[in-house]
Amino acid sequence: MRSIILAGLCSAALLTGAAYAQSGAPIKIADVAELSGGGATVGNNWKNGIDLAVEEINAKGGILGRKIEVSHADSQSNPGVARAQVQKALDGEPYVLLGPGYSGSVKVTAPLAAEAGITQIMGGEAAELTQAGNKFLFRTSFGQxxxxxxxxxxxxxxxxxxxxxxxxxxxxxxxxxxxxxxxxxxxxxxxxxxxxxxxxxxxxxxxxxxxxxxxxxxxxxxxxxxxxxxxxxxxxxxxxxxxxxxxxxxxxxxxxxxxxxxxxxxxxxxxGLTTDAPVEAVKAFRDRFVKKYNYVPDHNGLKGYLAIYMVKATTEKMGKVDSKAFADTLHGLTIKTSAEPNILMDVTFDQNGDIDRQGFLVEVVEGKQVVKQVLPKLN
Amino acid sequence: MSNLLDLIVAGLATGAIYALVAVGFTLLWQTSQTINFAQGEFVMLPAFLMLAVMHLGAPFWLAVLVGIALSALLLGLAFKMLLVDPMLRHGVLPLAIATMALAIGIKEVVKQFFSAEASPFPSIVPVGDVSILGRAISLQSLGVLAVAILAVVGLTTLLNRTSLGHQMQAAAQNPTVARIIGVPVERMILLTFLINAVLVALASVLITPIYLAKFSSGEVLGQAAFIAAIVGGFNQVRGAIAGGLLIGVVDNLAAAYVSTQYRAAVPMLLLILMILFRPQGLLGRAEERTV
Amino acid sequence: MSKHSRLLLVALAIIVIAGLIIIPMNFNRYGLYILSQWAVMTIAAMGLNLTLGYAGQVSLAQGAFVGIGAYGAAILTTHGWPLISALGLVIVICFIVGWLLGYPALRVQHHYLAFVTLAFSTLMFLVFRNESWLTNGIYGISNIPRPEIFGFPTRKPLPFYYLCLGSLGLVTLAMWWLIRSPWGRAFMALRENPIRAQSLGIDTRRYTLMAFAIGSALGGIAGVLYAPLTQYVDPVPFNLQLSLDLLMMVIVGGSGFMLGPFLGAMIAVLLPEWLRFAEGYYLMLYAAAVIALLIYSPSGILGILDRYLSSRRTQAASALRAAAQSKLEAAR
CATH class of the missing domain: 3.40.50.2300 (Response regulator)
Known part of the structure; x- marks a missing residue:
């Protein structure tokens, strides 16, 4: 039974690989996020961050010469609905799956993506998410x-x-x-x-x-x-x-x-991730975001934005659009701002999909965020 | 002891918000047997209308006036004519369900066309605290409480002391007989919807600076006001004040002395006890068993 | 109903059932998941339809009973119980809790049961969330296994869909039998005129409680299926909103009609999915559709059909009368 599934996956991989090989066709990325319900603020920030990054990349000719096409689906902040939408997204065989942001919704959908062999880049911060041995799940921010x-x-x-x-x-x-x-x-x-x-x-x-x-x-x-x-x-x-x-x-x-x-x-x-970070690239991101959406995003806006640039950097590292090799490539990958300025800060992904990046200790002084200490990246 | 006093005062301040929202709730029930599950969204929306008008360059006072007018038009007239009128004679439930759908619709419209973000809202009452009995109380809360009490006193006087009010009550209690004795029933019901629309717009102006203008802020408000209305007595406007203040205080005392995790449970237990021992509510009249 | 139209109805039913069995065979996983969700929600709505549509009691606790069922199944099956014994226990618990919760409804009438059940819903949500030792709190319970039925594993979407559909079939048959039994007639007498029902010797207390308890047990059954469907249970889906959604399903489908919950659950579960082409606007369209439907027919979808049928019946009757009249005149 298992071998049949594996065989099916392999042939699916071959087929999709063949489809991807026709360059010029857009790269399909699926996003499932909390666009309504209790997590709507989280989800809409995440979505806007994604859209901004996609717009930028497509304006410069896409990834490896191919445009990105993102579909957004609303999970209604409900794990049951999230599961349905992720299932739908996976049935459409996306290159990478983005979201959800709520840890419960990540927990219910991560096994589905892993089974389909599709990399999932999510916004959840709960500690346990990356500790279950899932080889296809990646964070965009520090886990708790x-x-x-x-x-x-x-x-x-x-x-x-x-x-x-x-x-x-x-x-x-x-x-x-x-x-x-x-x-x-x-x-x-x-x-x-x-x-x-x-x-x-x-x-x-x-x-x-x-x-x-x-x-x-x-x-x-x-x-x-x-x-x-x-x-x-x-x-x-x-x-x-x-x-x-x-x-x-x-x-x-x-x-x-x-x-x-x-x-x-x-x-x-x-x-960890803030539009107030004393980093020029982050300030520039913030200005671009405000220009497009007319408000200052929270860290979820940054997460969505970075998710797309993670896809870009990983794909360029591979030199091809290959959803099967994606997770392996991203594990252990260090993305430097010198190579990809819009990753905003140097970042490394470990074998669990956890993130290593610099952080800040800040204090509010007279209505302004003041950085007291920079916590350097570990590796 | 001073701690207890602190909690009670803070609870009263929050309770006043619930009370102000609940007044309209009870008014609609009393005059047209409408349960408006969108009442919280009705309070959320006018703030956004006002923000939109300000965005066009209007000063705050003008935006408030336009917002109240738009609220009367949309949440009063249009709500009554388009939604309530066709459904009122089919009983309480279909209309209640329709207002639930309306709540979803309003939230989605605001989220889609304004923002999913919370926006600050200018306060009409000066921001700051005054000291009463050695305890700092925000002026905004006092403003809310004052308007809630004024609204109730005004409405009670209107309903009980004026001939217009008597006509409204007659129209509500027995439309057929009211019609026979020459009460313009339709106009009376419309009037109550307009009053509710103006009230929610006022509530919006007062509450939004505290709660922020956010598409989802009506959920918490609506539910708290609904429970406040039941506890106070669904069929009496003044019950809303008692219910709202009581829920605000009980919530705080529960968090302080029972459990923060179960703070929402205590008002619910209160509600069940109330129904078992005093079903007409704190200040309500006993309703006839309509069988 | 004439013999002819009854035959037509039976044929239609067979076609629909066959369709529900055959067509999904080549659905993708997403389609099967949504259809399974529809079947589960239909069961829960049928329970509420019994309480509300047949016995006339407004309950805002049906979502809480679905939650009890889901947590019951999640806790027990992750501890190695088979799903069927979890089901048995859940039915008993929901029935008893429903029975007890119905008591306040006897003291006072009408909207007060709605208020008591509203309070119960909120309390249950807090229990699900706060009692971490039992429910694992806000983290929820993951890796809920899908059962084996008579040795057949239902891990894959299609067999699990058939499990949901089969359960729905069994519940429907049971409900059909119940409504035609003396109990069912007593429930309806209760809704139409409680005082008359009492004077006819119906024990209104017992039947009110019974209707509520059975309805609650059906909510529990739906929950027992919900847990292995999503394979993850957390408190948030079982807040007051679910109870309100279920109430909406019953009203929109047509409260008091046997088939109402089927259509109501279709509107609540399938319609938003069909509207997803509108992307950011889909929930707006959904809300507008529900409002428009209720304005057009406050008695729900089946209310439209009912009106249509009765007007046709009147037409047919008057046509008959006219024919008879002309015959009479011709004979004269």
Whole structure:
């Protein structure tokens, strides 16, 4: 039975290989993302990033002389629908599959892509995604297993905090981050003084902040989405909590500063991928994005953009459009900005599909994100 | 103790938002037995209409006025004529389902033609805190509460003290008899829809600076307001205030003293208890068993 | 109904069933997945149709029962239970929970059951999300196996589709029998006029609870199929929205019609897929289509057919009357 499937896959590969060989035909890439429902902001940023990159590449003649054609499908932020759409995309035999962004949707679709032998470049950040031995799955940003230890290290080494309050949003993003960092805190001997789950879309953080106040921690770790970050920062200021506030991209982004005003001052965080990065290429990307879409993207916009340039760099490395060899080529690949300027920052992919890139520790000072420390790329 | 007071005050501020949205909810139910599942989206949309007008270069005050007018036209007149009128006599459910579809439609239109991003919205009330009993309270919340109370007092007076209000009530309670005694039933029902449309536009102006203009912000608001309306008493406009404030406070107390993970559960348990022991709601009238 | 039209109906039914079996044979995996989803949602909507359409009780908890079923199947089958025993346990649980939940409906009438069930839906979502020891919380349960039925593996899309379709067939037969049984007639009496039903000696309490409990159990059955269909279960799909969607399926299909849920689930599951050519606008079109349909026929799709049939019947009757009249006059 298995051999029949394999034989089928091989012949399919031959057929598609033959189809690809007719150069000039566009390269088909399928994207499945959260375009409606709870993850619509994530998905639409991701989609816009992809479209921008495709437009740029096609304007310069495409990849290896062939144009890119991306189809977008909406997963409605629902894993069941995501599965259907990924199935549909795979039935159309794309070169590469992009998305989804929600970790649950990635979990349900990754086995399908792996079975079809199609590389999946996704936006999910949950630690476990790349730890299941899937050889076709790649990240576009740090997984929580690599970003959280950096934050924990900062809290331990620089702030010398002995107790921390952890505030997280109760979805797969927040829960994942909370679980990884709690483990790190335990390892470092830091006490979790308060463990507070919040809801997506929550408006009133009075109760949560009063619990932080009662726990009197040395530092507060905040891991919620941008809009809620702004609300909790305001409430923290109102209730006069003075402990240092540490977070991730979602705590110190430009949008949070815009929404929270001076309540954002003093917030610090680790930032992997941000349009505020002190890198010329990123600033130029940001300008191009704003020009096309009239708003400043969050890190998901960057992720979608980079996904397409990952496809470009990998394909050019292979020198041919070959969906079967794609994953193998991308494993262990280092893409340098000197070769592909629009990858924005040097990046290396390991055997699990995890990413290695430089990161930043930033602090909000008088309404501006200031980089305090550059965390260099490991390899 | 001061902590408890803090929580209650903050809860009242959030509750006022729910209350303001819930007022229109109860009004539509009371006067035309319409359950509007799109009420949250009705509050979300006018802010975007106003942003669009401002985008054309209009000053904020003008945008607000145009937004209220457009809201009356779209969410009042068009909603009533195109959706409610053909379906009203077929019972509560088909109309409720249609408003659910309408909610999807409004969200998608906003997402597609404006943005999936949250946009800031100028505040009509000065941004800042005042100190009451040693506790900082945002002026915006006070504004919301004031408008919610004014709306309820105004509506209650209108319904109970004026002949127009009596006609509206008659039209709502027994359209056939009302028609016989010469009440212009159609016009009365239209009036309630226009009032609701203006109310949601006002709510939009007051709430959006706090919640941000975002296509999905109506979901949370609509559901909270729906529950507030039930707890307060579905058939009384003033019940919405009580329900909204209660839900806001209970939510905060639950998060502080029960569990943050289950904070949404406590208002639900409250709802079940309310139905078991006081089905007409906090301030509602007992409804006749219509069999 | 005349003998002729009944024959026509039976023929039509056979053609549709044969079509559902034969045509998907050369569907791709995506098509089979969507059709399986349709079958599963139809089962859940049939349960709600019994509660709402036949017994007249509005429930906003059907999605929660689908969730209980899905979690039941996911937890038990990943612990090595066969799917069929998970099904048995889920049916019992959903029936009992449904029965208990129906009690408040007896104290008060009408929209209050909707409110109680709304609260229940929200509570169940929180339980699915927060009780990580049981449900693995927000991470969800992955790698749910597809069952073997009489030794046939259903891992591949086509056999699994037949499993869903077969389950739908069995549920339909059971429902058909139930509605024609004295119970079914009692349910309908309850919907039409509860006081009269009581005066006729129908135990309204018991039948209300029964309708609600059976409907809930059907939701559970749908959930038991949903888990191995997606092979992944997390809390988000079972929030209040699913209950509202199921309610929509029943109303749009035609509440109180045996075939209503089939058409309603088609609108809710298949229509958005057909509209995907419109890309970013597909949900807008979908919302507009549902609203337009309800404005045109508030009693759903089958309401249109019903109106058409009854108007034809009236026409036929008046034609007969006219013919008889002319004959009478000719004879005079």
């Amino acid at each position: 297993q690599s970003s959280m230890p950096k934050v924990a290290k900062y809290i331990n080494d620089e702030l010398k905090a002995k107790s921390v309050a952890v505030v997280w949003v109760n979805n797969d993003f927040g829960r994942g981050g909370r679980d990884v960092i709690t483990k790190e805190f335990n390892r470092l001997g830091i006490k979790v003084a308060a463990d507070l789950s919040t809801e997506a879309g929550q408006a009133d953080f009075a109760a949560d902040v009063s619990k932080i106040k009662a726990a009197a921690p040395d530092a507060v770790f905040i891991y919620v989405n941008e809009e809620e970050s702004a609300r909790i920062l305001k409430e923290i200021k109102r209730q006069g909590v003075t402990a240092p506030l540490i977070g991730e991209t979602t705590l110190v982004g430009q949008k949070v500063i815009e929404l929270a005003g001076d309540a954002a001052n003093g917030a610090r965080g680790h930032v």
